[in-house]
Amino acid sequence: MQKTRMEDxxxxxxxMDVVVDDxxxxxxxxxxxxxxLEDLNLDVFQLIADQLQQQEADLCALASSSRKxxxxxxxxxxxxxxxxxxxxxxxxxxxxxxxxxxxLTHCGPLDQEGALLRFETLLDQFPLLDSVTLEDTEGRLPxxxxxxxxxxxxxxxxxxxxxxxELAVPLYPDDDIAAxxxxxxxxxxxxxxxxxxxxxxxxxxxxxxxxxMRPDFDFERxxxxxxxxxxxxxxxxxxxxxxxxxxxAMADLSWPRLRDLSLDGRFLDVAHISSxxxxxxxxxxxxxxxxxxxxxxxxxxxxxxxxxxxxSSATSLLALPSASEDHPxxxxxxxxxxxxxxxxxxxxxxxxxEIFSLRMPxxxxxxxxxxxxxxxxxAYGYNVRDGPEGRPWAAPLLSPDEAFxxxxxxxxxxxxxxxxxxxxPDARSDDALLSYIVQSLPKLEHLELHHYRGLGGPNRPRxxxxxxxxxxxxxxAAKMLRTLRLNLDFHEDHxxxxxxxxxxxxxxxxxREERGPEIVEIVAASCPQLEHVxxxxxxxxxxxxxxxxxxxxxxxxxxxDNTREHLDEEACAREWGSM
Numbered sequence: 246m247q248k249t250r251m252e253d254x255x256x257x258x259x260x261m262d263v264v265v266d267d268x269x270x271x272x273x274x275x276x277x278x279x280x281x282l283e284d285l286n287l288d289v290f291q292l293i294a295d296q297l298q299q300q301e302a303d304l305c306a307l308a309s310s311s312r313k314x315x316x317x318x319x320x321x322x323x324x325x326x327x328x329x330x331x332x333x334x335x336x337x338x339x340x341x342x343x344x345x346x347x348x349l350t351h352c353g354p355l356d357q358e359g360a361l362l363r364f365e366t367l368l369d370q371f372p373l374l375d376s377v378t379l380e381d382t383e384g385r386l387p388x389x390x391x392x393x394x395x396x397x398x399x400x401x402x403x404x405x406x407x408x409x410x411e412l413a414v415p416l417y418p419d420d421d422i423a424a425x426x427x428x429x430x431x432x433x434x435x436x437x438x439x440x441x442x443x444x445x446x447x448x449x450x451x452x453x454x455x456x457x458m459r460p461d462f463d464f465e466r467x468x469x470x471x472x473x474x475x476x477x478x479x480x481x482x483x484x485x486x487x488x489x490x491x492x493x494a495m496a497d498l499s500w501p502r503l504r505d506l507s508l509d510g511r512f513l514d515v516a517h518i519s520s521x522x523x524x525x526x527x528x529x530x531x532x533x534x535x536x537x538x539x540x541x542x543x544x545x546x547x548x549x550x551x552x553x554x555x556x557s558s559a560t561s562l563l564a565l566p567s568a569s570e571d572h573p574x575x576x577x578x579x580x581x582x583x584x585x586x587x588x589x590x591x592x593x594x595x596x597x598x599e600i601f602s603l604r605m606p607x608x609x610x611x612x613x614x615x616x617x618x619x620x621x622x623x624a625y626g627y628n629v630r631d632g633p634e635g636r637p638w639a640a641p642l643l644s645p646d647e648a649f650x651x652x653x654x655x656x657x658x659x660x661x662x663x664x665x666x667x668x669x670p671d672a673r674s675d676d677a678l679l680s681y682i683v684q685s686l687p688k689l690e691h692l693e694l695h696h697y698r699g700l701g702g703p704n705r706p707r708x709x710x711x712x713x714x715x716x717x718x719x720x721x722a723a724k725m726l727r728t729l730r731l732n733l734d735f736h737e738d739h740x741x742x743x744x745x746x747x748x749x750x751x752x753x754x755x756x757r758e759e760r761g762p763e764i765v766e767i768v769a770a771s772c773p774q775l776e777h778v779x780x781x782x783x784x785x786x787x788x789x790x791x792x793x794x795x796x797x798x799x800x801x802x803x804x805x806d807n808t809r810e811h812l813d814e815e816a817c818a819r820e821w822g823s824m
Contacts, residue, residue, distance in 0.1 A: 320345050328367065329353060331381060338370065348376040348402075354385035356414060361389045368397060376402035376431075384410035388417040391472070395427050402431035404484075409436075409443045411461040412468060422471035429476050430502075433484035434469055436510070438617055438815050441633040458488075458633070459513065465489035474498060486510040487517075487538045496523040504532040509616075511539035511633060518550045525553070525582060534583065535590040537616040540639040548639025551598035552591070590664075592616035593639070596647040601654050608657060612664035615642060618814050619666070619697060620732070620781075620788060624742045642668040642697060645675035652681065661688050666695040672712050676719065683723040690774075692723065693730035695781075710736045717764045721771035729768060730790060732781035732813075735760065741783040742817070749784065756782060757803060761793035769795035777804075779811075787816035 323345035326338050330353035338346070349371060355364060368374065377394050379386065384407060394403050437443070444456040470491040473483070477498040482505040490508055506528060512518045521536070540548035583589075586605045590612035594601070619640050643651070648667045663686065669675045675696065682689070696716070698709040711733045720729065737755060739748045765778040776798075779790040782805060790811045792804040804811075 324348060325350070326371070327352065329381075338367075340370075343370045344372060346371040347373050348378070349374055350378040350380060352381040354381075354383050355379070355390045356385040356387050361387075361393065364390055365393050368393065375399055376404075378404040378406070380406045381408065382410070384413040386412065387414045388421065388468075391417070392421070392425055395425050395429070395472070398426070398428055401429060403429055404431070404433040405435070407434070407436045407440075409440050411440075411458065412465050416464070417468040417471070419471050422475065425475070427472065427475045428479045430479060431482040432473070432476060432480055433482075433507075434486065434489075435484055436486050438509070439817055441511075442817065462488040462513070466491050470494050478502070481505065483507070484509070487536070488513060492517075492520040492524050496520070496527050498527060500528045501530060503528050504530060506531060506533070507535040507537075509535070509537045511541065512550070515550060518552070519554070521552050522554065530585055531583060532585060533588040534586060535588075535612075537590060537592045537614070539616050539633075540593050540641065541633060541636045542639050548593060548641040549595045551595040551600070553599040553603075555597060555599050588612075590614070593641050594643065594651065596643065596651050601651055604656060606656070607659065608655075609659055610662040611655075611657065611660060613643065613648065613651070614664055614666045615640060615695070617817075618788065619695075620734075620741050620783065621817050623740045624817075642666060645669055645678040649678045649681055652678075652685075657686060659688060660686050662691040663689060664693040664695075666697075668697040668699060670699045672709060673715065675716075679716065679719040680722075683720060686723075688725060689723050690725050690727045692720070692726060692728075694720075695732040695734075697734045698736070707736070713760060714763055714767060717767040721768045724772055725774065726768070726772045727774050727776050728779065729775070729777075730779045730781070731764065732788075738783060741787050743783065753782070756780065756791070757805075761791065761803065765793040765795055769797070781813060788813035 319342075323342040325348045326342065326346040327350045328336055328338065330336050330351075349368070351364070351367070355361075368377070374397075377400060379390070382405075386405065386407075391403075391405075394400055441456070441458050444458060465486075466489040469485075469489065473485070473491055474494060477495070477500050479502060480500070481502050483503060484505075484507040487508040487510040492508075508521075518538075525531075536552065540550075542548060581604060583600070583603050583605055585607060587607055588610040589600075589605070589608060590610075591598075591600070592614055593616070594613045617638065619642065622638065622640060643666070645667055648665060663682065665682075667675065667678070682692070696711065698707050698711060713731075713733050713735070716731075716733065720726070735756075737752055739745065739752050743749050761778070761780050764780070765775075768778055769775045775795055777792040777794045779792045782789050782791040784807075786807065789805065789807055790813060792811075794802040794804075796802070
């Protein structure tokens with residue numbers, strides 16, 4: 246019988262709480278009594294709300310059960326407010342929710358007449374506001390808007406997403422920036438992965454007009470350098486596009502509280518890459534380091550270049566020079582370089598990079614990957630080979646032997662999560678690598694492997710067949726595995742951006758009915774804690790992780806959707822039609 250809404254609300258408002266009664270039944274059973282959920286300790290309720298908030302509809306249903314539950318849930322339901330001025334108004338948030346809002350996301354350009362006053366008025370409506378995100382500004386983000394955020398001392402986090410755009414405003418004034426007190430703990434200035442690609446013009450299909458964005462990067466760097474430097478004593482999390490990050494200007498200062506540093510984009514030249522060795526000694530307390538920077542041919546190194554070049558001895562890494570020897574206020578830390586690191590992510594690692602010889606005793610996550618993903622270059626019917634400035638993207642993937650040697654150099658006793666991308670010249674050439682991973686990382690719980698078959702030359706098809714069951718058998722020796730993600734570059738795969746519905750349907754049937762179930766059955770038989778195996782599925786929009794759950798799990802055992810948690814990487818901003 247279908248439950249009524251009243252029954253749903255009654256169940257939502259009650260929780261069975263087992264208690265020992267003084268008058269036990271004669272048969273020894275403990276009596277149970279019903280305790281109302283709204284009478285729970287507030288801390289316990291918050292834990293329940295934390296779980297329900299993962300599904301917003303569930304928290305809304307709980308809040309509708311009673312007035313008290315609604316008042317308790319309001320602080321979660323209305324903690325985030327989104328104001329989008331690109332859509333028809335009204336744009337003023339309801340006054341009833343303003344006292345709960347902690348995070349504001351503002352969408353739209355902010356350089357119109359009166360925009361600054363409206364934005365300042367908006368900020369002052371939220372007494373608990375501590376985080377602001379600025380999106381879809383089209384690069385029209387004047388200094389006055391930035392200053393309005395920075396001077397409000399209660400704001401701990403500011404995130405700016407430029408998307409596909411470059412800054413299109415007057416240069417930020419250095420003197421005003423220097424006079425502005427900045428106490429941010431989190432600062433993010435991000436762009437899309439495909440910003441340069443999107444700047445290209447397509448006068449005819451597959452014909453490109455080269456666009457050089459270096460002047461835009463220089464202007465962007467000039468605007469944010471003063472802002473970034475001013476927060477060096479307070480910031481704990483910093484995300485910047487590597488093309489415009491003021492790396493050398495940052496290296497002159499100490500960053501005592503910086504825990505998370507993320508530099509994404511692409512390296513411009515060898516000098517750009519080498520500047521990182523000056524910055525790392527200035528961040529002694531770093532916990533998470535992410536350097537996901539694409540490479541292009543023409544650097545003279547096939548796209549590879551070490552972050553920390555080989556010194557005369559490993560110990561000299563502790564005394565790497567700062568960017569300028571003329572700054573006595575900058576004191577190089579005497580603690581071992583990156584010794585507090587918990588997470589390390591590097592795109593296209595150089596096997597000889599001395600960063601992998603450093604002692605990182607607390608490291609729990611390691612990612613040695615590609616950026617952008619190589620599968621964009623293998624796209625169905627259209628290879629995304631041309632990169633920024635009209636030059637092709639480089640894809641200097643590790644070989645199995647190089648990856649094996651690199652991992653052997655590292656001491657990883659506490660590693661629980663590993664992402665590894667490599668190219669196997671032939672079948673079973675990665676057996677030693679996979680065996681080493683499962684035998685030498687006893688605490689490994691989350692493993693993500695991107696195994697590419699040998700890339701053929703021009704007009705030369707790749708005919709190798711991946712032995713997926715053999716790979717699954719090798720990986721099943723990792724007894725502690727909870728999740729396993731595999732991009733095995735199946736020979737039947739049509740690859741990303743496939744507009745051919747017939748090919749997509751044929752591959753999906755094989756993928757869903759055979760490949761996934763075969764792998765998850767093998768791994769689950771030896772890994773009792775396995776939650777799922779996820780295989781990378783290439784649909785029309787790039788790559789999505791499709792989950793296959795073991796037979797012991799409840800339905801659904803196959804999950805394929807385009808939610809953010811399952812998307813692998815932002816799809817390429819392509820401009821072609823049918824293929």
